[in-house]
Amino acid sequence: MGEVIVITSGKGGVGKTTTTANLGAALAMQGKKVALVDTDIGLRNLDVVMGLENRIVYDIVDVVEEKCKLRQALIKDKRFTELFLLPAAQTRDKSAVNEKQMIELTNKLKEEFDYILIDCPAGIEQGFKNAIAGANRAIVVTTAEISAIRDADRIIGLLESSEIKNPELIVNRLKPNMVRRGEMMDVDDIVDLLSIELVGVVPDDEYVVTQTNKGEPVVSNHKAPSGKAYLEIARRVLGENIEVTVPGREKGFFAKLKRLFGIK
C-alpha cells in the first residue's frame, strides 16, 4: 500500500507545484514508484512545470467521471523510471470533483504506487478539501513571509482537525543573506511559530526558474542548491533520520570571518 502525501500551503505562489514536481522526481530517483496528482482544477500547472503539457489526453475529471480508465490518464515521465502524472482539468472548476471521489481515486492509486503526491490548490475551499480527502500525510510549504506563515498556520489547524495528524514543514525560498542581516525570519523562528516538524529548507535559487523554463525538475541539475535540498527532503520523507540542512549555516572560512565582524 502506498502513501498519499498532500503538498499544501494555503497561500498561493509559495512553491507547492514546484515542490510536488521535485519531491516526486527525487523520490522516483530513489527508485520509488511515484504518482503526482494535480488537484488544481481550472488552474493546472504541474503539467507545465514537469514539461509534460503536450502529452495530456485525459485528466482527473475524466477519470472521476469514468470517461476513461485511470491508466489512460496517467502520463509517464520518460526521464525517470517510475514517475507518473495525473493532470488536472483546465476547463472545469473545483466542484467537478468531490471528496468521496478523491478518496476512491487515491485508494486505487495506492494499490499501484509507493508514493502519491497531491498538489493542492491555494485556498481553503473545495479544492483544498478534495486534495486532503484521500491523504494520510501532509507537507505544508511556506516561505519566510508573514502572509505565507499566517496561512500555513491556518492550514495546519485545518489539517489537524481533519484526519491528517502531524503535518510536516518545508520552508521554501529562504534567502540566507537576508537571514544573516536580520531582514528575513530565520527557519527556527518559523518552526517556533508553527510548531510542526521541519522536513526541509529550500534556498531561493535561480535554477528553479531556469529549469522550470525548460520544463525540467531542478533535481536533475546537479549544480542547483535547491535540487540538493529536494533530494534531502526526499530522503527524510522516506524515513531517513538525517539532519535538516539550513542554507547559509555552513561553516566556511567566510562564515567565520563574517561572524568575527558580528554579522552572525
Place this chain on the structure above:
Amino acid sequence: MFESIINFFKKIGKQDKEQVKSKDAAKERLHLVLMQDRANVSADFLDLMKQEIIEVIKKYIDVDENAIDVRLTNKENEDGTKGAPALYANIPIVSIKEEVKTGMARQKDTLKENTKTSEKVVDKEEIAEKKDEQSIKEETKQTESKKQEAEENKEEASNEEPKNKEIKKEEIKDHKQQKNKKEEVKKHKENQQLKQEDANKDKPEEKEKAKKEDTTKK
C-alpha cells in the same frame, strides 16, 4: 585599502543594527496575529479589554492614557525561547489619586464601587457612559490635586530629589521647569511597573493559557 575594507564591514555592521527590526517586527506581528487566528477572537477584543482595564486603574491612579500599551505576547523563557502566551500591560503612572492616599476608608469605598461595576455586563455603550462620568470626576480631582500640589510646592521646593521612587514627591515637581527630570522618573517608574506587571502576570497568563486550550479544543 585597509580602511575601505574596515569601512565596508562597519557599514554592514550598521545595517545589521538598523534592520534587525524588520525581522523582529515580523515575528512580533505574527505572534499576535496567529494568537488571534488560533483563538478566533476579534481584533477589537483587545481594545475592549484595554478600555476596561484603564477604567479600573483610573480609580486609583492617574495614568497617561495615550502611553498605555496593552498587548498579547509570548512570555520569554529563561533560555530566551518564547513560552506561554501572556498579557502584557505597560501603564505609565502620572500620579496616585489623593483620595486613595489619604484614607483606607475611602479606598474601601472605591473597592466596593469597583466590584459593583465589574459585575455589570460589558457593553460598549456602558463603557462610553462610564468614561464620561469618569472624565468629570477626573477633572474635579485634578483641580484638587493641583491645589495641593501648589501648597506642597511651597513647603518642599527646597529639598527636591531628582530620582525619587515615591510617587508622592513626583507630584511636587513643577511640570514645566523639570520636565526632563520628570521623564527620567517616569521611565524609572515604567520599569518598576513592568516588574510589577511581570510579577502579576502569572495569574492572567494561566487564564489566557486555559482560554487558548479551550478554543483549540473546540
